[in-house]
Amino acid sequence: NAGVTQTPKFQVLKTGQSMTLQCAQDMNHNSMYWYRQDPGMGLRLIYYSASEGTTDKGEVPNGYNVSRLNKREFSLRLESAAPSQTSVYFCASSVVFGSSGNTIYFGEGSWLTVV
Amino acid sequence: QKEVEQNSGPLSVPEGAIASLNCTYSDRVSQSFFWYRQYSGKSPELIMSIYSNGDKEDGRFTAQLNKASQYVSLLIRDSQPSDSATYLCAVNSLTTGTGFQKLVFGTGTRLLVSP
Numbered sequence: 218n219a220g221v222t223q224t225p226k227f228q229v230l231k232t233g234q235s236m237t238l239q240c241a242q243d244m245n246h247n248s249m250y251w252y253r254q255d256p257g258m259g260l261r262l263i264y265y266s267a268s269e270g271t272t273d274k275g276e277v278p279n280g281y282n283v284s285r286l287n288k289r290e291f292s293l294r295l296e297s298a299a300p301s302q303t304s305v306y307f308c309a310s311s312v313v314f315g316s317s318g319n320t321i322y323f324g325e326g327s328w329l330t331v332v
Numbered sequence: 333q334k335e336v337e338q339n340s341g342p343l344s345v346p347e348g349a350i351a352s353l354n355c356t357y358s359d360r361v362s363q364s365f366f367w368y369r370q371y372s373g374k375s376p377e378l379i380m381s382i383y384s385n386g387d388k389e390d391g392r393f394t395a396q397l398n399k400a401s402q403y404v405s406l407l408i409r410d411s412q413p414s415d416s417a418t419y420l421c422a423v424n425s426l427t428t429g430t431g432f433q434k435l436v437f438g439t440g441t442r443l444l445v446s447p
Contacts, residue, residue: 257340257439258439259336259420259437259438259439259440260376260420260437261437262434262435265434275434276434307375307376320366320378320381321378321435322378323375323376323377324375325374325375326374326375
């Protein structure tokens with residue numbers, strides 16, 4: 218059971234380039250999330266998908282787009298990368314969206330550097 | 333005021349001692365509280381959840397919640413060098429107007445356990 222799988226693990230981009238981070242979960246979870254983690258800032262929610270077919274903005278959505286391809290897969294796209302998007306990106310999933318008892322499980326992370 | 337606050341540390345304890353990690357939160361209606369452990373270069377891993385006032389014990393870990401004081405803590409008994417990591421406090425917070433209960437993370441406390 219792989220849990221939450223993200224690709225690529227490491228990526229270096231030039232300013233203005235685009236790329237897509239892929240995420241898949243095999244836990245039959247309904248909800249999926251993309252977070253970014255920066256030193257001193259903690260984990261911040263970029264976008265989430267409460268269920269297949271829906272997506273919504275989180276705290277820091279600017280510069281990103283997402284696609285919930287099916288129940289398993291949730292991708293994050295950077296259309297025109299900027300140095301401020303250098304970060305560690307975590308995909309996550311949970312069984313139930315927004316429940317007070319919800320537990321979120323994280324993928325292994327994707328280290329992105331924009332030069 | 334940050335929604336979830338933690339002392340960044342590092343908190344240094346000798347092997348075998350009790351490590352006490354603290355977290356305060358600002359949203360009075362929060363119902364769910366989580367502690368995640370994150371090793372350097374790895375993803376956050378859930379170690380404890382707590383929903384009611386009082387203590388919850390799981391092996392060497394005890395989570396303590398005081399909703400009146402808006403305070404949650406994690407005690408690690410018989411600390412081991414392998415416990416050296418960053419501990420993230422996370423609190424469910426209701427997003428106004430959407431019904432979405434987002435998980436808000438603190439910036440984490442770095443724990444160092446010396447042999």
